[in-house]
Amino acid sequence: MILHLNQDRVSERQWNCGKRILLVDDNNTSLYLAQRILKKLELAAEILIARDGQEALNIIKAVGQSGQELGLILLDINMPVMDGFELLEELQNSADLRSVPCHIVLLSSSRHQLDLARASKYPIVDFIQKPLSPEKLARFL
Numbered sequence: 668m669i670l671h672l673n674q675d676r677v678s679e680r681q682w683n684c685g686k687r688i689l690l691v692d693d694n695n696t697s698l699y700l701a702q703r704i705l706k707k708l709e710l711a712a713e714i715l716i717a718r719d720g721q722e723a724l725n726i727i728k729a730v731g732q733s734g735q736e737l738g739l740i741l742l743d744i745n746m747p748v749m750d751g752f753e754l755l756e757e758l759q760n761s762a763d764l765r766s767v768p769c770h771i772v773l774l775s776s777s778r779h780q781l782d783l784a785r786a787s788k789y790p791i792v793d794f795i796q797k798p799l800s801p802e803k804l805a806r807f808l
Contacts, residue, residue: 686711686712686736686737686738686739687711687712687713687714687715687730687735687736687737687738688705688710688711688713688714688715688737688738688739688740688741689714689715689716689717689723689726689727689737689739689740689741689769690702690705690714690715690716690717690741691717691718691719691720691722691723691740691741691742691743691746691751691754692718692741692743692746692774693718693719693743693745693746693747694743697743697774697797697798697799698716698718700798700799701741701799702714702716704799704800704801704804705804707801708801708804708805710739710804711738711739715737718746719746719747719748719749720746720748720749720750720751720753720754720757721748721749722748723740723742723749723754724749724754724757724758724764727740727758727764727767727769728763728764730767731763731764731767736767736768736769737767737768737769738769738770739769739770739771739772740769740770740771740772741772741774741799742754742755742771742772742773742774742791743773743774743775744773744774744775744777744782744786745775745776745777751773751775752785752786752789755771755789755791758771759789759790770792771789771790771791771792772791772792772793772794772795773786773791773793773794773795774795774796774797774799775794775795775796775797776796776797777796778796782794
């Protein structure tokens with residue numbers, strides 16, 4: 668399932684192949700699968716990995732401080748330490764982090780309406796239900 672949460676953002680997608688992509692997921696199988704798909708579709712020059720929201724936050728800060736950008740963040744919702752929604756809150760509330768150019772896609776095995784409603788409050792492009800597949804990823808790129 669792919670849910671387009673913000674049609675304006677969807678129509679304005681401008682990420683390019685060859686950019687840096689950040690995968691944020693605590694599940695090793697999901698990370699492995701996402702990496703294989705991204706490599707198969709040749710979508711990233713560099714794939715960065717974070718296993719929780721705090722680790723992702725540190726990577727995003729480092730990328731922003733270096734003046735670089737992230738083409739895309741694939742963000743799982745349910746993780747230890749800091750979950751996906753907590754990370755989105757941090758990104759939304761920090762002027763420094765808001766200035767790091769990137770597009771965010773949420774990943775979740777949940778179809779719970781509360782998660783979908785909560786996701787719609789953030790500047791994300793899509794909400795994709797796991798498992799990730801080349802077809803699901805290619806449909807919104």
